[in-house]
Amino acid sequence: MTTLVVSVALWIGSVSTAIAAKAPDAAALKVHADQLLEQNYQADGPGAAVLVARGDEVLYRGARGLANVELGVPLAPEQVFRIGSVTKQFAAATVMKLIDQGKLSLNDPLSKFLPDYP
Numbered sequence: 001m002t003t004l005v006v007s008v009a010l011w012i013g014s015v016s017t018a019i020a021a022k023a024p025d026a027a028a029l030k031v032h033a034d035q036l037l038e039q040n041y042q043a044d045g046p047g048a049a050v051l052v053a054r055g056d057e058v059l060y061r062g063a064r065g066l067a068n069v070e071l072g073v074p075l076a077p078e079q080v081f082r083i084g085s086v087t088k089q090f091a092a093a094t095v096m097k098l099i100d101q102g103k104l105s106l107n108d109p110l111s112k113f114l115p116d117y118p
Helices: 002-021 026-040 087-100
Strands: 048-054 057-064 066-068
Touching (some): 026 048, 026 057
Antiparallel strands (some): 048 057
């Protein structure tokens, strides 16, 4: 599940970068987004549902892959995902990256970074 969430986050980042560079028309956005989904998700594997919006306007809605691989149920753009809280995984990944960079140690007390912490 974490892999799916990270993949979707990366995909959204690539779409938002493409949109920020030049605001495409709806047809160009659909072509680009469909290509990204096709390149990153197999039709017969775990999939992703994507919504791109600006304000209240939906610019793109699409999905690719399967909602249930075992049963072969296709994923729909309206699919609801039960992902729960994923912020802990992102925080843990960030801490581990800081450890790899030598900016943090697992043995550091919290008070080293938050002096008012008891």
